Amino acid sequence: MTSESTIDTIIRVAARGDGITVDGRHAPLSAPGDTLAADGTVTPGPHHQTPPCVHFPTCGGCQLQHLDDQSYAAFVTDRIASALDGQDLSAPIRTPHISPVRSRRRATLHAEGKGGKITLGFTAEKAHTIVDIKECWILDPRLFALVQPLRQLLRRLNFRRRADIHLTLADQGADILITGFAPEGLAAAEALTKFCEDHKIARVAFDDGLGPETRWEPDAVTITLGGVPVPLPPASFLQATPDGEAALTAAVLEAIGKANTVADLFAGLGTFTMAIPAKVYAAEGARDALTSLKAAAHRTQRPVYPEHRDLYRRPLTVAELDRFDAVVIDPPRSGAREQATALADCKTPVIAYVSCNPATFARDAKELCDSGWRIDWVQPVGQFRWSTHVELAAKFTRPAPPSSS
Template sequence: MSDTIVRVAARGEGVTADGRHAAFAAPGDTLGAAGEVIPGPHHQTPPCRHFPACGGCQLQHLDDESYAQFVTDRIAGALAAQKLEAVIRPPLLSPPRSRRRAALQAELKDGRVRIGFSENASHAIVDLIECHILTSELFAIVVPLRKFLARWMKKGRRARLHLTEVDQGIDLLIEGIEAEGLAAAEAITAFAQANGVARLAIDSGLGPETRWEPEPVTITLGGVPVALPPAAFLQATREGEAALVAAVREGVGDARVVADLFAGLGTFALSLAGKVYAGEAARDAILALKAGAAMAGRAVFADHRDLFRRPLMAAECDRFGAVVLDPPRAGAREQAVQLAASSVPAIVYVSCNPSSFARDCEILCQGGYRIDWVQPVGQFRWSTHVELAARLSR
């Protein structure tokens, strides 16, 4: 029927067969005479009181079946836009309360500090009373953070909070405050000790300055403890990381010499057997990977290299039995061009943007590759953000 919602569009609104859009509608919902949404079999009651105002989630009204279908449709649609097809496996969804890193906003308003995500399409902050995506450990620090920040927050100014679960506890980087003097140092120490903070750094505008770190902060990747630079990139959930690592291992197969491009801290490089070349432009990340691999005796050659400006050329790619790509949202067009001209037997492409992934795959397919399979991964639960891993071969 023309009034029935048949799919969910990329930004999260429901769409009918005749192209009408409705906010917060799920497949199987119907539209009433006044355009109101009448819930159907896949429309669940959002678990969080802050939905839909909070910008941390856009799809809490979808049940798991329709959310998984949304993830699949995003990838299929991006591939279709490039006239490509592929076997898309069932999505692997991270459970609620599994996000181990987050960036929150803080502001002083009406005499109290508010901490949370910004509202959808707004700069207003939703002051979190509950959260169904953050781990319980991360969310537990929000309440004491309000009291801690109150002494330094200034009216009209905001702070940005980067929280990450690490091997030693919680890593916290605060941007946008100044906390100087003996009293500040004592308050930082007391807060960190009381709340399981492994490292507390403050960035007043000149870069992060560590104010508390009793032992070096690490994150374990592939069984190897790796030093974690403040606010460094890390897969959002442990479940998502495990799903992507498993897909990369499957895609690489028995290749004994592998290139991991855009390697970051080594999520994949340290999880692969054999010899691994790891290329990464972020200096802190590649130095951390190099040190961690050396301490663990892993055969990883870490190279500080900007793969946008200086991609591996086709002849360099030919040295490897497989290549892993995990670029940022912009994709890896320059590197895809070189890979398309190479003879690498297998490519495993990990992406956080189906559109740039499909664009790069079109380049690779024009060069003679085919997409063997795509594994969707929904680690940003209830958001429109979609990740995937795909294998391409000649």
């Protein structure tokens, strides 16, 4: 019989961040080992740490700062294991790789100008209110150092609305795209130029609904992927931290081994394409990303063969997939249901699947495993530290058929 003290103990953290007891009670902001009283009071246990940021838990940038490193790593693992279990699957799950604090190289902040005040930060948890951040434990310090100067710039630009500010650390420095606002006039141009010169900004672009318009870019902006500088379109997708990118790339390279020909599906700017020492067919649906990848490959004479291809409407066929020694696939959060159907039936020896959504990964993995594939291992990566967002890389192979004697 389960004791009352066990029932009231938080045993795990659910996908959305609430702690759960044995009997299924939920408690926000609780950690494994905490105890939950009948009135809902949480008593911290050995894995409940003091959140380091003054804005937690109001700020929506983090949901799990109250977990110590051990329980946060366990949460990352459990997210993947639970998703697989929901599809009646299991797999060897490796020790999670967790990115360090203050290492995020890209983020979207929200700004509001009202009553002469500029509010700038992340939105509040489960709300549209903007938390005016005074510190941040996830942003790279080089990005956070721009928060107060951006407030001052927006004030000089007579900013009186809401807008999004997309920040990315490029090779040349900070790349900034402001959407929902575009300043006009000579005074605004002079204020923007001074801001960029003072803070060594790589690029500033504005998008008021008609597409990004670059206002400052003294040198062509690039991001180095696999040792190759790749042209960086404004607000392009990148792995959130260099550390996380390195962990995922290492897992992909381990999975594909010494493959001579590789298909990189949903290739983006070439995060994995540029790191693979083989002939690579790279399929990507976003034209700006593909153009950048193509330019970088051409300049460095890499054996890369890019194709503009919407893999949801026109996934690679089984016959096309059979040409490759390995397939790397890194779809958006919705997964790759259409492409997984063809992958399930192809003869490619190995698949390296990178995912930012354990649920859709498990769904696609189910289709592969039902067709005879096996998950050799899963490498969890927690590069969105203290959030409920979990990423992973997994290796799929087909077991050799038993020999007939």
